[in-house]
Amino acid sequence: MAPKVLEVKDLATQFKTRDGIVHAVNGVSFELQEGETLGIVGESACGKTVTVLSILGLIPSPPGKVVSGSAHYLGKDLLTMSDEEIRFIRGAQISMVFQDPMTSFNPVLTIGRQVAEPIEIHQGVSRKEALERAGELLALVGIPNAKERLSDYPHQFSGGMRQRAMIAMALACSPTVLVADEPTTALDVTIQAQILDIVKRLRDQLGMAIIWITHDLGIIAGLAQRVNVMYGGFIVEEAPVKELYAHPQHPYTIGLLGSLPRLDASTHTRLVSIDGVPPVLMKKPTSCPFAPRCPFVMDRCLQENPPLLSFDTHHRVACWVDPKTGGARA
Amino acid sequence: MSAQTGVLKAGAGGMPLTMKRESLTADAFRRLIRNRAAVVGGLIVLLLALIAIFAGQIAPKSYEVQVLIDNNKVPAWMVSLFSSMAPYAKTTTDYLLGADYVGRDLFSRLVYGSRVSLSVAFIGPIISLLIGVVYGSISGFFGGRADNLMMRIVDVLYAFPTLLFVILLMAFFRSTFAKPDPGSFAYGLSQLDARMGGMLFIFMGIGFTAWETMARLTRGQVLSVREKEFVEAARTVGAGNGRIMFRHILPNIVGPLVVFESLSIPTYITFEAFLSYIGLGVNPPTPSWGSMIAEGGSVIRTYPNQAVFPALALAITMFAFNFLGDGLRDALDPRLRGTQ
Numbered sequence: 001m002a003p004k005v006l007e008v009k010d011l012a013t014q015f016k017t018r019d020g021i022v023h024a025v026n027g028v029s030f031e032l033q034e035g036e037t038l039g040i041v042g043e044s045a046c047g048k049t050v051t052v053l054s055i056l057g058l059i060p061s062p063p064g065k066v067v068s069g070s071a072h073y074l075g076k077d078l079l080t081m082s083d084e085e086i087r088f089i090r091g092a093q094i095s096m097v098f099q100d101p102m103t104s105f106n107p108v109l110t111i112g113r114q115v116a117e118p119i120e121i122h123q124g125v126s127r128k129e130a131l132e133r134a135g136e137l138l139a140l141v142g143i144p145n146a147k148e149r150l151s152d153y154p155h156q157f158s159g160g161m162r163q164r165a166m167i168a169m170a171l172a173c174s175p176t177v178l179v180a181d182e183p184t185t186a187l188d189v190t191i192q193a194q195i196l197d198i199v200k201r202l203r204d205q206l207g208m209a210i211i212w213i214t215h216d217l218g219i220i221a222g223l224a225q226r227v228n229v230m231y232g233g234f235i236v237e238e239a240p241v242k243e244l245y246a247h248p249q250h251p252y253t254i255g256l257l258g259s260l261p262r263l264d265a266s267t268h269t270r271l272v273s274i275d276g277v278p279p280v281l282m283k284k285p286t287s288c289p290f291a292p293r294c295p296f297v298m299d300r301c302l303q304e305n306p307p308l309l310s311f312d313t314h315h316r317v318a319c320w321v322d323p324k325t326g327g328a329r330a
Numbered sequence: 331m332s333a334q335t336g337v338l339k340a341g342a343g344g345m346p347l348t349m350k351r352e353s354l355t356a357d358a359f360r361r362l363i364r365n366r367a368a369v370v371g372g373l374i375v376l377l378l379a380l381i382a383i384f385a386g387q388i389a390p391k392s393y394e395v396q397v398l399i400d401n402n403k404v405p406a407w408m409v410s411l412f413s414s415m416a417p418y419a420k421t422t423t424d425y426l427l428g429a430d431y432v433g434r435d436l437f438s439r440l441v442y443g444s445r446v447s448l449s450v451a452f453i454g455p456i457i458s459l460l461i462g463v464v465y466g467s468i469s470g471f472f473g474g475r476a477d478n479l480m481m482r483i484v485d486v487l488y489a490f491p492t493l494l495f496v497i498l499l500m501a502f503f504r505s506t507f508a509k510p511d512p513g514s515f516a517y518g519l520s521q522l523d524a525r526m527g528g529m530l531f532i533f534m535g536i537g538f539t540a541w542e543t544m545a546r547l548t549r550g551q552v553l554s555v556r557e558k559e560f561v562e563a564a565r566t567v568g569a570g571n572g573r574i575m576f577r578h579i580l581p582n583i584v585g586p587l588v589v590f591e592s593l594s595i596p597t598y599i600t601f602e603a604f605l606s607y608i609g610l611g612v613n614p615p616t617p618s619w620g621s622m623i624a625e626g627g628s629v630i631r632t633y634p635n636q637a638v639f640p641a642l643a644l645a646i647t648m649f650a651f652n653f654l655g656d657g658l659r660d661a662l663d664p665r666l667r668g669t670q
Contacts, residue, residue: 058565062474091567098566103559108581117577118567169567 005176005209006032006055006094011069011079013047013054016062023281024050026233027069029308032177037203037210039224039241041217041256043278047233048213052179054079056094057086073177092122095170099182101162105154111138111165112150118172137168141198160191164198171202179211184219196223217260221245226314229253232279232289235308239315249317251294288320296321298328358585361661368657374650381441382448389438390426394615397433404428408635415633428635430625436636439617440643446606446618447599447647449529450536454598455591457537462544463587469545470552471575481549484542492601496535500610503531527616532602540598547590551583558582585662592655596648603644619644 013025025047032038040048053059055071055078071078073094078086090096095118098104105114115137116130125133131150138146141164154162163183170178180199184192196219203210212224220227220241227244229237229252237250248254255274276293279285288294291301300320308318322329362368381388403422409415422429426437469480503520523530555561556579564578605611606620614621619640626637 056566058562087568087570089568090565091569096563096566098559098563100559104563106560106564106578106582109577117564117569121568121573166563169563172567 002033002035004031005034005074006211007070007072008051008055009070009072011051011054011071012067013050013059013064014067015064020282023284024064024233025054026281026284028230028233028235029069030228030235030238032209032211034176035203035207035209036226037212037224039220039227040211040213040230041215041220041227042230043215045278046230048230049181050233051230052096052181052211052213056090056096056179057081057083058090088122091118091170091175092173093175094177094179095173095175096179096181097163097166097170097183100186101159101166102186104166105157105162107154110151110153111157112152114154115150115165115169115172118169122173134168134172137172138165140171140202141165141168142194143168159187160194163187163191163195167195167198167202171206171208174206175208177209177211179213181213182215183212184216185214192219199223217256229256232285233281234289234305234318236290236319237315237317238308239312239317243312243315247315249311249315249323250290250319251296251321251323252290254323255293288318294321296323296326300328358661362657365657365660367653368661371650371653371655371657374646375654378444378448378647378650382444385441385445389435389441391435391438393434393439393442393617395434397429400424400429400433401431402429402629402633402636403433404633404635412634418632427639428633430622430636431629434615436622436639439622440619440639443617443619443622443640444643444647446527446529446602446612446616447644450532450598450602451595451647451651453533454536454540455595457533458540458544458594459587459591460541461537462541463548465541466545466548466550467552467575467580470549471556471571471579473553477549481546484545487539488542490539492535492539495539496531496605497610499535499538500531500605524613528611528613532605532611535605536598536601540594543594544587544591548583548587551586552579555579555582589655589659589662592651592658595651595655599644599647599651 008031009029011025011028012023015022015024028047028051030038040051042048050059050064054066057078059066066079069079073089078089081089105111112131112134115134116127119125119130119133120127123130135147135150138149143149143161143164149157157165163186167183183199184195187195199210200223202208210223212220214220224241227239227241228235229244229250231252237244237248237253239247239249244253245257248257252274255272259272259274261271274293279289279292281289285305287303288297288301288305291297294301298321304320306318306320308316311317320328362372400422402420403425404415404419405423405425405428406421408428409419409421425435427440428436430436430439465480465484469477503516503523519530561574561578564574569577602611602618603620603623606618607624609621609624611620612618622640623637623644626633626635626640630637
């Protein structure tokens with residue numbers, strides 16, 4: 001097995017609001033191996049983004065606070081690092097791509113200056129050299145006339161080009177881990193496909209590990225090796241991608257997979273959805289957070305929150321119920 | 331931001347092959363020079379600056395030498411303009427605009443007077459920008475308790491009447507410390523003030539009060555920009571606070587700040603003129619338009635020329651700065667980017 005680059009243990013993040021404390025992430029643990037692509041899926045507000053922002057120390061504080069846990073990057077805990085130390089990791093070794101390429105660029109600086117920024121910060125080269133390198137990066141992500149377009153402003157780039165430039169910026173210092181927070185959600189499907197191709201190509205070229213956050217199970221299927229399914233600030237199921245699609249164990253995963261539109265379904269089939277709404281996390285849940293929406297719900301689900309337990313060698317699930325039988329798990 | 335004008339060769343039909351690349355400053359400048367009023371304003375400001383710099387060469391006479399025999403002399407053309415002066419006016423050809431009540435050349439005094447107004451027009455914004463922008467940025471950027479405390483301080487200072495403050499400052503430093511105690515701080519300050527012709531306290535008065543509005547404006551702007559996603563993106567590539575503040579936030583808010591400052595220049599000029607008018611401004615014999623208006627005002631029925639010209643100069647200067655400020659506002663308005 002490849003060495004671990006990132007090991008997150010029992011991470012919990014809370015936000016203080018006027019109405020009380022929001023438990024956004026409640027004890028999340030996962031690992032990331034070198035060169036591996038890990039997908040994190042789940043619906044909006046289930047804690048996907050907060051998890052990765054916590055790891056990078058980017059939770060706005062106040063009101064947010066990482067209350068427990070650790071996140072070891074190559075043996076060092078990111079959560080206990082000083083601001084100065086973690087700044088050297090951000091952008092150089094762990095970098096991030098955001099969801100909306102339209103707002104992630106500073107409108108008054110040229111694309112070149114912005115793509116060159118991590119190089120300037122971390123590699124201590126002159127601005128000219130950094131710009132030159134930025135030109136190469138833009139060419140790498142497939143922007144035509146990359147050299148000339150360095151002096152363009154963000155508004156002169158289309159959405160797809162901006163997202164590519166964003167990826168170029170994230171790759172500028174050849175990071176070990178790339179965190180992609182729904183990078184294709186704001187793009188139309190053809191551009192999505194292009195971006196995915198670029199990411200796959202660069203992953204093979206550069207050998208970096210990727211954490212890919214999305215709510216699109218279709219993207220994960222073709223990209224990731226392992227998937228974490230999150231719900232209500234918990235990881236509810238973790239499995240290799242093929243295993244997850246073939247034998248989903250958590251009722252929520254089953255629901256998610258069931259609500260995907262299928263090409264082979266008859267055109268008159270109604271799209272399946274999961275009833276109910278995701279929980280508002282104002283209290284630390286003492287029962288299973290999915291219980292109110294779960295078709296398999298039992299008494300135990302309402303009394304105890306199931307821990308994430310091994311189901312198979314590489315497959316973990318947090319559920320009291322065996323969805324095959326509808327009875328309790330053995 | 332360097333002006334990027336990568337205009338490619340025109341295609342066959344005279345159509346440019348690629349979009350013209352233009353930096354934000356170049357774009358703003360283009361829109362500024364299309365605004366005729368702003369250009370006129372800018373040219374007048376430029377002219378005034380030249381007059382102030384080369385006052386020594388332009389002024390035909392000294393601004394302080396009193397030729398008492400020439401007091402209140404009026405050039406002949408002025409008498410035909412203000413015919414009420416005809417019965418008693420002593421006409422002269424020596425003085426372009428006439429002489430004042432102690433026989434100093436009005437034109438030369440007018441020329442030298444531009445120095446005071448112009449220095450106020452430049453020093454005022456510099457002080458206000460330096461203090462106000464730094465203060466407001468820190469307050470807005472760090473937020474929380476620091477922000478609250480800093481803004482309450484501004485509120486308190488804001489409530490203090492500017493004019494009263496400056497009058498107290500002048501009265502206190504000038505009269506109390508003018509003579510005794512050489513070597514003390516206050517004495518040094520009054521000496522410096524005297525050497526600057528009384529402008530030091532005007533600058534201090536403007537500086538102490540002008541930055542407050544600037545600090546509030548900057549804080550508000552920083553607050554609105556610091557939550558933008560590109561700021562977070564900058565954080566994820568490892569940018570520190572300083573870099574985020576100066577590279578990412580400041581360039582985004584500089585437009586409104588410049589506009590506000592250019593529109594408040596006339597206020598500074600009026601303020602100086604007003605102080606000089608009530609006798610708290612520059613020390614005589616240093617000429618200031620405000621003090622000239624005050625002196626001329628007392629004889630406005632008999633010798634209207636002594637008040638009209640400094641007043642005219644003041645009015646033109648104010649108009650020029652206002653036009654320029656208006657033009658800048660339009661040019662830097664992000665909603666108008668790329669338009670004519």
